[in-house]
Amino acid sequence: MDATAPQSPAGLRTTPSWLLNQAATHAGRLISAGFAAHGLRGYHYRLLAALAESGPASQADLGRRCAIDRSDVVAAVNDLTGRGLVVRAPDPADRRRNVISLTEAGTAEAHRMADTVARVQDDLLAPLSSAERDQLTRLLTRLLEHHGGH
Amino acid sequence: MDATAPQSPAGLRTTPSWLLNQAATHAGRLISAGFAAHGLRGYHYRLLAALAESGPASQADLGRRCAIDRSDVVAAVNDLTGRGLVVRAPDPADRRRNVISLTEAGTAEAHRMADTVARVQDDLLAPLSSAERDQLTRLLTRLLEHHGGH
DNA sequence: CAAAAACGTTGGCGTTGCCAACGTTGGTGG
DNA sequence: CCACCAACGTTGGCAACGCCAACGTTTTTG
Numbered sequence: 431m432d433a434t435a436p437q438s439p440a441g442l443r444t445t446p447s448w449l450l451n452q453a454a455t456h457a458g459r460l461i462s463a464g465f466a467a468h469g470l471r472g473y474h475y476r477l478l479a480a481l482a483e484s485g486p487a488s489q490a491d492l493g494r495r496c497a498i499d500r501s502d503v504v505a506a507v508n509d510l511t512g513r514g515l516v517v518r519a520p521d522p523a524d525r526r527r528n529v530i531s532l533t534e535a536g537t538a539e540a541h542r543m544a545d546t547v548a549r550v551q552d553d554l555l556a557p558l559s560s561a562e563r564d565q566l567t568r569l570l571t572r573l574l575e576h577h578g579g580h
Numbered sequence: 581m582d583a584t585a586p587q588s589p590a591g592l593r594t595t596p597s598w599l600l601n602q603a604a605t606h607a608g609r610l611i612s613a614g615f616a617a618h619g620l621r622g623y624h625y626r627l628l629a630a631l632a633e634s635g636p637a638s639q640a641d642l643g644r645r646c647a648i649d650r651s652d653v654v655a656a657v658n659d660l661t662g663r664g665l666v667v668r669a670p671d672p673a674d675r676r677r678n679v680i681s682l683t684e685a686g687t688a689e690a691h692r693m694a695d696t697v698a699r700v701q702d703d704l705l706a707p708l709s710s711a712e713r714d715q716l717t718r719l720l721t722r723l724l725e726h727h728g729g730h
Numbered sequence: 731c732a733a734a735a736a737c738g739t740t741g742g743c744g745t746t747g748c749c750a751a752c753g754t755t756g757g758t759g760g
Numbered sequence: 761c762c763a764c765c766a767a768c769g770t771t772g773g774c775a776a777c778g779c780c781a782a783c784g785t786t787t788t789t790g
Contacts, residue, residue: 454604557726576707
């Protein structure tokens with residue numbers, strides 16, 4: 431036993447924003463570890479997932495949907511094109527835009543990463559029952575919808 | 581109406597780790613905005629809160645309790661001493677250690693920041709009933725306790 | 731047709747979370 | 761007692777995210 435074990439201050443331990451921060455940090459560690467096997471990071475997955483779900487899109491559109499700044503989309507798309515997962519082509523209908531499309535390899539990688547993400551969710555939510563997982567999801571969703579739900 | 585409004589990909593929108601990340605990011609924005617009025621940041625508050633709650637402690641202890649890396653504690657304590665909120669003194673009982681103590685100004689600032697944090701919680705949890713706030717807190721606490729409970 | 735807006739791009743900044751290395755000090759086993 | 765290992769504070773560095781300002785180009789608005 432270790433009666434002098436360091437404890438988080440109660441003032442933090444019971445603060446929702448602290449709990450959210452810690453839980454998200456932990457989830458981030460799991461996600462990062464999962465993505466490391468793919469040699470990609472969070473930004474890359476968000477973009478691949480958006481493209482897999484809704485088809486080709488402009489960089490600005492992707493940025494809005496994935497909550498990634500325009501400038502960061504540029505870099506992430508550069509990475510993805512470099513890996514042959516995505517193609518960047520000028521939009522003939524609007525020459526300000528680039529149209530980003532998944533390649534076949536990109537589609538496959540998007541699926542593989544989605545599997546990884548699903549496994550991580552199971553890890554993360556292991557201590558919660560199915561009903562509790564739904565509850566957590568609902569509470570967080572309502573929180574986000576309330577705050578400038580986008 | 582805006583039928584073409586950009587939507588987060590469903591693959592993200594329904595993923596708990598994504599929801600956690602977004603909620604924590606939002607909470608972080610609110611917290612940062614609140615702390616900006618004090619001219620301090622998250623690390624500083626964690627340390628002040630731990631000191632206010634449990635009294636003087638070594639830097640290593642603070643780091644463990646606040647989940648801050650030793651090297652980051654050094655910098656944050658430097659900032660706090662520079663502002664006269666904290667005092668760093670060698671521990672006569674163990675000359676490896678520094679004992680960090682709150683000054684009077686530090687105690688007062690810790691209280692003020694705690695008030696700020698409390699206000700932010702109300703903002704953050706506005707859409708949830710009291711029972712729902714407890715539920716969210718319990719779910720997150722269980723999640724954290726399960727994963728290397730600390 | 732002029733002004734405003736959107737787009738992609740470059741370059742930069744700050745916070746948070748890490749890790750490696752070093753010298754110093756304390757504890758432990760031989 | 762002494763050699764070894766652990767803990768501490770410190771420096772310096774790195775990666776991921778999130779964000780912002782500015783610029784030139786193109787499109788849309790008034």
